[in-house]
Amino acid sequence: MKYMDEYRDGKIARSIAAAIAAAADPARLYHFMEFCGGHTHAISRYGLEDLLPGNVRMVHGPGCPVCVLPIGRIDMAIRLAQRPEVTLCTYGDLMRVPGSHGASLLRAKAAGADIRMVYSTLDAIAIAQAEPERQVVFFAIGFETTTPPTALAVKLACARRLTNFTVFCNHVLTPPAIRGILEHPDLDGVEGPKLDGFIGPAHVSAVIGSDAFAEFARDFEKPVVVAGFEPLDVMQAILMLIRQVNDGRHAVENQYIRAVSPQGNRIAQAEVAEVFELRESFEWRGFGAVPASGLRLREAYAGFDAERRFAMPEISAADNPACECGAILRGIKRPTDCKLFGTLCTPETPMGSCMVSSEGACAAHWTYGRFRDHARRAVA
């Protein structure tokens, strides 16, 4: 597969792995957080852990949009979908995410709610146009990557004067979450490992630009390397981070120059700014409330805001108290340290955010990497 296999070449991987092994100072530990679920997935899917020296450790960050969506927002979506006039359109990966009391969109659909899987916001617009008697709501989630298509759909609905199309907006922003991790590295007084740097998001950065991460390099003196989602991208980014740490530098570097510019996609940014505004605070599952990290529709587009049209009451619901997602997302614990991991909490019955989608830290480890736990135990 052209333009793809080049980034998955095992031979090049081994040469970068050798360079990493040569560059990593055996006298110290390196802790890097990959913020994005896409990177977490690549690390697990391709078994990158096996290619890294033992003193280079990856901390899996909260960058999986399905994972960080709070249970309460799922409950709100289910309640909305149960209204007889509503057709709820959603991306497929939200269907199985459990809300409170074992409810999910999949189960609500089975019980008769009109819930449809779409692959694009434009599919939802098409349904609204084809079925004017239905109130079509698009369940919008995701980081800066999926926000522009939602903005576009709202503007399209506005231009076409659709009165039966709204958006249930759950879009969140990446930089405030990274800031939250850096400002509050502890959980209930327990500190995680000191993070030595970040692998910056791939697709998000294509929209917001690599400059968006300059504040972390400057204010927190952390190197950031924006990287693509292919395994070689991740390997190269790790090497770049190690070199920065060794040199005592903390700059934003861009490994993903084939897609990311310093300023990002200005057109997409303008569309988003026109349609959305910041919420004061938004809850991230496993992470708590993060100030100025979520978006809602601006007053000018209030008519397309499902929360306003249906006067949706806020619902908040707590995770299982034994869930360790908060500690795992900060690198304080590993998935296997959680009592629920692989017992009560599996990809079929996720209890916490990290198990919800294959991009979550726990699900990725369970799905691709858990054979190592048994190997480790056997050695011990």
Added chain:
Amino acid sequence: MSDRTRRRKLDIKNGRVDLSHGAGGRAMAHLIGEIFHEAFDNDLLRRGNDQAAFDVVGGRMVMTTDGYVVSPLFFPGGDIGSLAVHGTINDVAMAGARPLYLSAGFIIEEGFPLADLKRIADSMGAASRDAGVPIVTGDTKVVERGKADGVFITTTGVGVVPAELVLSSEQARPGDKVLLSGFIGDHGVAVMSQRRNLAFETSIVSDSAALHELVAAMVAAAPQALRVMRDPTRGGLAATLNELAQQSAVGFRLDEDAVPIRPEVAAACELLGLDPLYVANEGKLIAIVASEAADTVLAAMRAHPLGRDAAIIGEVIADDHHFVQMTTSFGGGRIVDWLSGEQLPRIC
């Protein structure tokens, strides 16, 4: 009944199935006669009994049944009809058996175009004739509009296998080799490419095919060495190997570079966020073969058109956890786990 009524033909070009076609009366007789009997025509069916009676030879009988609900009904490389024939023949063949006869049950939604029904029946007829496995009995039901999605088909197959040949899921042993008959993921991607809300252009066609002759060639090559055969349909290679790992209480180690995947399928999966290891196949088989005969069986597979691209993709290992492990093309290790939820609904 006047002669004129008896001779009136179905309006296949413009007509639609209505409730009378399932009511047991003359309309139903017309439908069965003009569409199904004409398409499937054979001695046993022509007798017009409610069942087919046939002699059986020595050995053990093999029997299987499968329901087909694929959406859309027509896709590149096949349709629900050919799929219903190939899929059931393959389930019989995976026991090492020679498939003998098929039955076909149809649940048709009121309003379904007769032209489409005929097209499906003709395709079933052609598939069964090509395979040499006649459809000898059947059933037709019509349900109200909205109670089905066009047409659902259930086929049952019977076959015979020599008494001394026992292929079964619990027989994989550490050291055995895993053989795969060709490229994976073609069927799932071909069907996906036709989905209304997803349509994309691709040259990929379904691999839907009857595998019993390939199986016969493998059995002839090394009957003692074959442990298990399975066709990796829904859930793909990953689901099948995980099932086998449980049933045989073993593990697997696969080599990602050895698994044949077409670049077009890899690209489509990349685009759709799918893993080809989990995508359905309808004309592929996995064989677990004793190590010493693996090359012999592989050669026999490659000599058959449906096994031309066969490969040894891994081996059976001892593993108390029954993991399917894979050495990635990148050099790292991973698990190929059970699928959580469904990756592609209604693929067969």
